Amino acid sequence: MFIKRAWIIVLLYLLTAGFNASLLAQAPTVSASVDKNKILLGEPVLLTLEIKAPPGSKIQPVKIDTLPHFEFLSKDSIVKDSAEGQLILRQYFRITSFDSGRWAIPPIVLNAEAKTASVLMDVVFTEPFDPSQPYHDIQDIRSIPFKLGKQFEKWWYMIALLLIMMTLVVYVMTGEKKPRAETKAYKSAYTRAKQQLAELKKAQVPESRFYARLVEILRAFLSERARVNSLQQTSGDLVEKIKPLFNDGQLYQSLAQVLSLCDLVKFAKYDPEDAEARSAYEVIDKGVDHIEEGIRNAAKLKKDEDRRTEMIHKK
Numbered sequence: 001m002f003i004k005r006a007w008i009i010v011l012l013y014l015l016t017a018g019f020n021a022s023l024l025a026q027a028p029t030v031s032a033s034v035d036k037n038k039i040l041l042g043e044p045v046l047l048t049l050e051i052k053a054p055p056g057s058k059i060q061p062v063k064i065d066t067l068p069h070f071e072f073l074s075k076d077s078i079v080k081d082s083a084e085g086q087l088i089l090r091q092y093f094r095i096t097s098f099d100s101g102r103w104a105i106p107p108i109v110l111n112a113e114a115k116t117a118s119v120l121m122d123v124v125f126t127e128p129f130d131p132s133q134p135y136h137d138i139q140d141i142r143s144i145p146f147k148l149g150k151q152f153e154k155w156w157y158m159i160a161l162l163l164i165m166m167t168l169v170v171y172v173m174t175g176e177k178k179p180r181a182e183t184k185a186y187k188s189a190y191t192r193a194k195q196q197l198a199e200l201k202k203a204q205v206p207e208s209r210f211y212a213r214l215v216e217i218l219r220a221f222l223s224e225r226a227r228v229n230s231l232q233q234t235s236g237d238l239v240e241k242i243k244p245l246f247n248d249g250q251l252y253q254s255l256a257q258v259l260s261l262c263d264l265v266k267f268a269k270y271d272p273e274d275a276e277a278r279s280a281y282e283v284i285d286k287g288v289d290h291i292e293e294g295i296r297n298a299a300k301l302k303k304d305e306d307r308r309t310e311m312i313h314k315k
Contacts, residue, residue, distance in 0.1 A: 028052060028053035028114055032117070033048050034048070034105070035048075037120060037122060038122040039096070039121065041124070044096050045094070045121070047094075049108060049116070051088070071096055076094060097123045099123060100125055101123060102121070104121070190288065192221075193288050207272065211266060215235070217288075218284055221291070225292065238259065247290075255284070
């Protein structure tokens with residue numbers, strides 16, 4: 001009887017143990033790990049939570065607000081996976097610490113039956129000193145000369161050349177272009193005098209200005225062409241100076257009368273008729289032609305005379 005009861009107790013114990021083992025096998029588990037157990041102050045470390053559960057289980061990520069002596073830098077991501085017939089959920093946290101010493105990341109609870117083990121962490125100021133290493137004295141700061149890499153140096157020269165060319169092109173295209181100085185065609189004293197007389201004839205100017213302008217044109221022509229400087233002399237003095245330039249006595253007398261008439265009009269002592277103005281213009285115009293012709297003939301005669309003299313000397 002006793003043996004029978006013992007077998008019943010053993011059988012019940014085995015059934016209970018198997019049932020509990022089955023339940024434990026189906027219950028989710030959670031574990032915590034770090035990528036390094038020793039860090040410097042403020043150095044980041046990766047904390048990984050891994051939850052394993054049977055397929056079809058509804059797993060919720062663990063919510064962690066604070067960890068003693070540690071600070072969260074970021075809560076990176078959640079990754080779901082499956083392996084060996086189990087559903088796996090991984091959570092990644094990036095943490096650090098500014099408290100030196102040995103600290104433990106406390107157990108992280110998933111539920112009443114599942115929680116992580118504590119994780120020890122060493123937080124230090126510096127790496128441990130190794131007395132076997134050679135002593136390094138304090139050195140002065142050394143200046144390293146700047147030097148471009150060979151590959152970059154080649155491109156640098158090309159870029160600099162391109163920038164210079166672009167600058168020149170922009171300057172040429174946008175720079176203010178100075179207007180070219182117009183080359184004035186040379187005009188002889190005779191040509192200018194005739195042109196000025198023609199312009200005076202067309203211009204509508206007062207009589208006093210008309211007669212004064214006639215004398216100005218004649219004096220300027222004589223000064224440049226015949227070297228007769230009379231700008232500071234009276235009309236009477238001018239008449240005496242130009243007498244050698246005239247072969248036509250009647251034209252010479254007419255020119256003398258016109259110069260005298262111009263003086264009278266200039267000082268408002270005489271009011272000439274329109275016909276007299278036209279006559280005065282024609283006399284000055286003919287006088288310029290006569291003087292130019294005489295100067296040209298004299299120059300031609302002198303040239304012929306020089307040529308004959310040269311031929312005589314050659315003989």
